[in-house]
Amino acid sequence: MMNTEKGAGMQAVYADLEGKTVLISGGASGIGEALVCAFAQQGARVAFVDMAQSQGEALAARLSAQGHRVEFAHCDITDEAAYQAAIGRFAQTLGPITVLVNNAANDVRHSLEEVDAQAFDKLISVNLKHAFFASQAVVPMMKAAGAGSVINLGSIGWMMASSGYPVYAASKAATHGMTRALARELGPWRIRVNTLVPGWVMTEKQLAMWVDDAARELISRSQCLPGSVEPGHIAQMALFLASDASAMCSAQNFIVDGGWV
Numbered sequence: 001m002m003n004t005e006k007g008a009g010m011q012a013v014y015a016d017l018e019g020k021t022v023l024i025s026g027g028a029s030g031i032g033e034a035l036v037c038a039f040a041q042q043g044a045r046v047a048f049v050d051m052a053q054s055q056g057e058a059l060a061a062r063l064s065a066q067g068h069r070v071e072f073a074h075c076d077i078t079d080e081a082a083y084q085a086a087i088g089r090f091a092q093t094l095g096p097i098t099v100l101v102n103n104a105a106n107d108v109r110h111s112l113e114e115v116d117a118q119a120f121d122k123l124i125s126v127n128l129k130h131a132f133f134a135s136q137a138v139v140p141m142m143k144a145a146g147a148g149s150v151i152n153l154g155s156i157g158w159m160m161a162s163s164g165y166p167v168y169a170a171s172k173a174a175t176h177g178m179t180r181a182l183a184r185e186l187g188p189w190r191i192r193v194n195t196l197v198p199g200w201v202m203t204e205k206q207l208a209m210w211v212d213d214a215a216r217e218l219i220s221r222s223q224c225l226p227g228s229v230e231p232g233h234i235a236q237m238a239l240f241l242a243s244d245a246s247a248m249c250s251a252q253n254f255i256v257d258g259g260w261v
Helices: 030-041 053-065 080-094 117-145 166-189 204-209 213-222 231-242
Strands: 021-025 045-050 070-074 097-102 148-153 191-198 253-256
Touching: 021 030, 021 080, 021 117, 030 045, 030 053, 030 231, 045 053, 045 080, 053 070, 070 080, 080 097, 080 117, 097 117, 097 231, 117 148, 117 166, 117 191, 148 166, 148 231, 166 191, 191 231, 231 253
Parallel strands: 021 045, 021 097, 045 070, 097 148, 148 191, 191 253
Antiparallel strands: none
């Protein structure tokens, strides 16, 4: 099956994903949009949340018109109670969630000097805390189903000691730690927990805000492979990690960065 989503190329078909209920945070644009499209094309039942209401509604409508089972909810993931309530509603309409992709994040630039306690808590909430409470909400469904896959989105940024976003970097490093701890805790129920680690992905946001000629030169010099890492490349790894094809993969980092780190 050929996928026309940018960066996807030839997409593998994972038959076991058909009919599974998948929850994706931050699914209205960028990597999240590619994830939503990729899982929908596999025949999965896809639930996604985002603060970008018009974009989310438009994406859900487009995919639904193509015959896919997709539902969107406008939700602030930093409101844990509201997010968990939305997760419960998705489970009622689409079925028990057995794949969770904790994608939502915000790599807004900030410095040590400018971050106060309120800003710190906000950055932790949007980059780490929601993933914990989404996992808390879906794990009982996965235990009842006898298996599940939690995919946490990490980052190569903290691995490279990048500057410009210390709280974001701390959140992403903590995400890797959370993956390892939950993988050990949930393994007896055949629930796999892994970290999908993107490199510098050429989303519309990145292209508009951060990618200039100097950045392109850095990417060209740093990656082993020529070309750009696109959202579709990340989605392809997520499909593998959600599928039974990765049945014995847990507590690991799966890096898609063109060979940067």
